[in-house]
Amino acid sequence: MEIELKLDRNMRIIGADSRGHETVFDSHTFPGDEDSAPSPMEILLQAMAACSFMDVISIIRKKRKIVNDLKIYATAKREDTHPKVISKVHLIFELFSSDAEIYDLNKAIELSQTTYCGASIMFQRSGCEVTWEGKISRD
Amino acid sequence: MEIELKLDRNMRIIGADSRGHETVFDSHTFPGDEDSAPSPMEILLQAMAACSFMDVISIIRKKRKIVNDLKIYATAKREDTHPKVISKVHLIFELFSSDAEIYDLNKAIELSQTTYCGASIMFQRSGCEVTWEGKISRD
Numbered sequence: 001m002e003i004e005l006k007l008d009r010n011m012r013i014i015g016a017d018s019r020g021h022e023t024v025f026d027s028h029t030f031p032g033d034e035d036s037a038p039s040p041m042e043i044l045l046q047a048m049a050a051c052s053f054m055d056v057i058s059i060i061r062k063k064r065k066i067v068n069d070l071k072i073y074a075t076a077k078r079e080d081t082h083p084k085v086i087s088k089v090h091l092i093f094e095l096f097s098s099d100a101e102i103y104d105l106n107k108a109i110e111l112s113q114t115t116y117c118g119a120s121i122m123f124q125r126s127g128c129e130v131t132w133e134g135k136i137s138r139d
Numbered sequence: 140m141e142i143e144l145k146l147d148r149n150m151r152i153i154g155a156d157s158r159g160h161e162t163v164f165d166s167h168t169f170p171g172d173e174d175s176a177p178s179p180m181e182i183l184l185q186a187m188a189a190c191s192f193m194d195v196i197s198i199i200r201k202k203r204k205i206v207n208d209l210k211i212y213a214t215a216k217r218e219d220t221h222p223k224v225i226s227k228v229h230l231i232f233e234l235f236s237s238d239a240e241i242y243d244l245n246k247a248i249e250l251s252q253t254t255y256c257g258a259s260i261m262f263q264r265s266g267c268e269v270t271w272e273g274k275i276s277r278d
Binding site for chain 2: 003004015019023026035037046050051070073082085115117125
């Protein structure tokens with residue numbers, strides 16, 4: 001994998017992948033920061049959850065169950081002192097499906113979190129406590 | 140920290156922070172994937188580098204040196220088998236400054252990577268080998 005980061009005219013950080021897609025990072029830590037984009041640590045958490053999101057959709061579909069929608073809500077705790085690592089993450093997976101059961105969802109999340117999701121496993125190996133729960137919505 | 144992820148109409152993942160800023164994740168793993176945005180693991184790497192990027196700018200400025208621009212080029216190796224964690228990262232920091240010396244830059248990178256950058260320290264604690272180098276450009 002290769003990526004690049006540079007500044008734009010507003011002193012925001014622009015990340016680019018090897019195919020030219022851009023991701024914007026900003027800061028809201030200090031007075032005067034623009035807060036026009038998520039911070040690096042917020043996006044780190046999003047990327048971890050997005051990795052597991054893709055796994056869960058893929059596993060549910062392999063079980064030939066319907067995925068109408070999926071949402072993940074994540075809350076995380078950062079340490080108060082440097083280095084301000086993320087020490088706890090809780091992920092809530094809400095699957096919108098007319099036929100999947102909670103068992104299917106929980107099994108998919110467990111497989112992702114223990115076997116497939118490289119990002120979550122990096123979080124766990126770093127010492128971060130990652131917990132999760134599943135919820136089925138029939139809407 | 141709180142974040143949410145949902146699907147858009149093109150089955151891309153949209154991440155949102157608590158202030159409503161969005162980040163787009165897509166996939167290019169399978170035939171038919173749109174590849175309209177970076178993948179979760181590419182953005183995980185970008186977020187780590189962006190965290191260190193902010194530290195380095197802040198430290199160089201505290202030394203009252205000029206930051207005309209900063210670029211980071213990152214290459215990473217992922218494991219071939221599940222979980223496909225990132226096992227190696229090399230970061231090249233190119234500082235564009237008329238007065239900063241390579242010593243200032245290397246010291247700033249070292250401080251970030253060993254003390255301040257929570258994301259990089261999470262990578263290192265997970266077992267990922269993170270290496271770096273600095274380069275000064277006078278343009």
